[in-house]
Amino acid sequence: MPIKIDHHIQTLPATIPFVAPERTERETGKHFLARLGANENNLGCSPNAIDAMARIASQTVGQYADPENYSLRAALCQHLGIEMNNVVIGSGIDGLLGLIVRIFSSQRDIILTSAGAYPTFNYHVAAYDRTLKTVPYRDDHEDLGALAEAAQKLRPSIVYVSNPDNPMGTWWPAKDIEAFIDQVPEDTLIILDEAYGETAPEGTLPALDCSRPNLLRLRTFSKAYGIAGLRCGYAIGHSELISPFDKIRNHFGINAMAQAASEAALKDQEWLAQTVATNAAARDELSAIALKNGLTPIKSATNFVTIDCGQDGAFAMQVLNGLMERRIFVRKPMAPGLDRCIRVSTGKSDEIEQLSAVLPAVLESLK
Amino acid sequence: MPIKIDHHIQTLPATIPFVAPERTERETGKHFLARLGANENNLGCSPNAIDAMARIASQTVGQYADPENYSLRAALCQHLGIEMNNVVIGSGIDGLLGLIVRIFSSQRDIILTSAGAYPTFNYHVAAYDRTLKTVPYRDDHEDLGALAEAAQKLRPSIVYVSNPDNPMGTWWPAKDIEAFIDQVPEDTLIILDEAYGETAPEGTLPALDCSRPNLLRLRTFSKAYGIAGLRCGYAIGHSELISPFDKIRNHFGINAMAQAASEAALKDQEWLAQTVATNAAARDELSAIALKNGLTPIKSATNFVTIDCGQDGAFAMQVLNGLMERRIFVRKPMAPGLDRCIRVSTGKSDEIEQLSAVLPAVLESLK
Known part of the structure; x- marks a missing residue:
């Protein structure tokens, strides 16, 4: 090809952080009976959000959405007690992670995370030609002490921590996170990913303090x-x-459905409380299924349960493959030490029943 | 602030390619009577697309959408007669432009466009620290000859051309675009932006040839x-x-509504034909209104009519301000030579009537 491709991008592999269940379905020609691999809320969303989507669809879908995301940001500010200039909307956390790497680091800068933490963050770090350094998990938790120590030693531009954690589902109480934040050098940006914050026990999320x-x-x-x-x-x-996000973000990139439905969902805290309760019950069910089958569920603050299969990574991969072959979509951690587990999202009752029905046969076949 | 911001991004202004009508409405406390500034289709979309959105809203909105955008790409391939590896989906053309600049050029590379062409492209060029070079319009058209000549001389990484053009609404027949493509050096990537392709006369879009x-x-x-x-x-x-898009794009970034509704819209070519006819009639109405008021409409292949106000840029700006004060949202070209014009999108009948009703008073007030 005569066309120049940016040298660094040329060297990148054609990769994707996750293989989608739709791809597996296309390749096997079979639909999954249970979709328990992507940590989605299979119970859907607030009816108010559905109404908001219907309104957009029938009335204003032809219009570009507000590039300032004003109404959603105002609702978030009211809900969270913060100011308008303390919040920016992105195309999911994935989109924000790309922008953050681009803004708050430069080529070949060091960026720190835990080995086995969120792959999409690592994907953006690689795509922007930054240097990823990792610290191992400890007892299935992100190791806050080791991360802080590495941050002091390596002086990374960015350190990434999630709480509650994905893929293990574990968490730290707010006071431990606060102590960690205090130990990180002040010229290192801390990304605290709280994607699973709503399903965590009270006392997990530090109070918001936008002066940091x-x-x-x-x-x-x-x-x-x-x-x-x-x-x-x-x-x-x-x-x-x-404020720097506004210098480079795709201003008209947040679609109208996302803005309107998110605002409606935020304003329906009653629905949220119900789904959080349903989720907790589903976690208990998944844990019980694991125990009944001789496996060890790891206590979770998220919308999934990570299950220790009790042997090595190869065995856990066989369990995963057995479930996938029986049309149960799950995923698993891949990092050494974590890879003995599979990760199962809380789903609808019938999906959990499907899992319960096939897991014994999967394990039996591996004996 | 102790936190490092990438040096180049630090130097960028906090900017936005367009001020949104929602912002003006918030600032003035008044809603626009007619939304004729953003080249939207105010008639909405195919009812099949609305059904697709309703289906997503009530059934699968909790699930991440297919990161391969398979179903939509397959539909596009069938519609256009191309292969799956010849098409990539983006968050609007805006999102694709950012990716293209990032992939197909490197820091400080020269990138070529027309002075006064699409500002969001220029925004991405600046944000990625590339060097923008421009060629003036000629007779309200992008000057293909001058662009090809500049490309031969400057050897830019990328040259951007739109056909039909925004903000003037003019176009070149396919054979002129094909001749231009042949004249551009083969190591310069040509972006041919055909956002307004559907509303252009037959013979405007060159046949698809993915071997180029x-x-x-x-x-x-x-x-x-x-x-x-x-x-x-x-x-x-x-x-x-x-293929390089897959190395850096936000794989899960194309929302489920966009994928499903676009596919449904694509498959309703009957609706498209109707809206294209309605749009052509609205262009005629806008042109007639311009002429009746002593202004000169420029012949358009798009969903807007750019109107020559007959004097300088300052005068056209006064016309625009007069319309905005009377709650008619329009925009205008800003580049020298083009800035004597305002740009009015085809809207609903009542919106066009609003324009027709207030334009005489606006012009009278400027005498």
Whole structure:
């Protein structure tokens, strides 16, 4: 090809952070009976959000949506007690992670995360030609002490932490996160990914404090709020961390459905409370199924349960493959130490029943 | 702030390619009576697309959408007679333009466009620290000869051309575009933006030829198809130009509504033919209103009519301000030579009537 491709991009592999269940369905020609791999809310979303979508569809879908995302941001500010210049909307946390790497680091800068943490963050780090450094998990938790120590030693531009954590589902109480934040050098930007914040026990999320000059907190409408298909997340932080987004973001990029449905979903906290309760019950069911089958569920603050299969990574992969072959979509952690587990999202009752029905046969076949 | 911001991004102004009508409405406290500034299809979209949106809203909005956009791409391939590896979906043409600049050029590379052409392209060029060079319009058309000559002389990484053109609404027949493509050096990527292709006269769009190694053609569901609020555009080209997108794009970034509604809209060509006819009639009405008021409409192949106000840029700005004060949202070209014009989108009948009703008073007030 005569056409020049940016040298760094040329060297990147053609990759995707996750293989989609739709791809597996196309390849096998079979639909999954249970979709329990992507940490989605299979119970859907608030009826108010559905109404908001219907209104957009029939009335204003032909119009570009407000590039300032004003109405949604105002609703978030009221809900969270922050100011308009402390929040920016993105195309899900995924979109925000790309912007954050681009803004708050430069080529070949060091960026720190946990080995086995969110792959899409690592994908953006690689795509922007930054240097990823990792710290291992410890006892299935992100190791806050080791991360802080590595941050002091490596002086990364950015350190990424999620709480609650994905893919293990574990969490730290707010006071431990606050202590971690205090230990990170003040010229390192902390990304605190709270995608699963709504399903965590009280006392998990530190109080919002937008005066902190090196902290961005990420939240989403894709998990508990149940509108992953629309792509809507937000970052909260100091106004001087928020304002640079406006210099490079795709201003008209947040679709009208995402803006309207997210606002409606946010305003229906009663629905959220119900779905959080349903989710907790589903976690208990998944844990019980694991125990009944001789596997060990890891205590979770999220909308999934990570299950220790009790042997090595190869065995857990066989369990996963057995479930996938029986049309149960699940995923698994891949990092050494974590890879002995599979990860199962809370789904609808019938999906959990499907899992319950086939898991014994899968395990039996591996004996 | 102790936090490092990428040096180039630090130097960028906080900017936005367009001020949204919602912002003006918030600032004035008044809603526009007619929304004729953003080249939207105010008639909405195919009822099949509305049904698709309702289906997503009530059934699968909690699920992440297919990151491969398979179903929509397959529909596009069938409609256009191209292969799956010749098309990539983006968050509108805006999103694709950002990716294209990032992939097909490097820091400080020269990128060529027409002075006064699409500002969002220039926004991405600046944000990625490339060097923008421009060629003036000629007789209200993008000057293909001068662009080809400049491309030969400057050897830019990318040259951007739109056909039909925005903001003037003019166009070149396919054979002139084909001759231009032949004259551009083969190591310069040509972006041919055909956002307004559906409303152009037959013979405007060159036949699709994905063997061309330096041509990407951009199209969208935001204009004639009437779903701007969902953000869905696509790029067509040689497979070796399409494959690099997968190395850096936000794979899960195309929302479920955009994918499903675009596919449904594409499959309703009858609706498209109707809206294209309605749009042509509205162009005629806008032209007649201009003429009746002593102004000169420029012949348009798009969903807007650019109107020569007959004096200088300052006068045209006064006409625009007069309309905006009377709650008619319009925009105008700003580049020297083009700035004597205002740009009015085809809207609903009542919106065109509003314009017709207030334009005489606006012009009278400027005498």
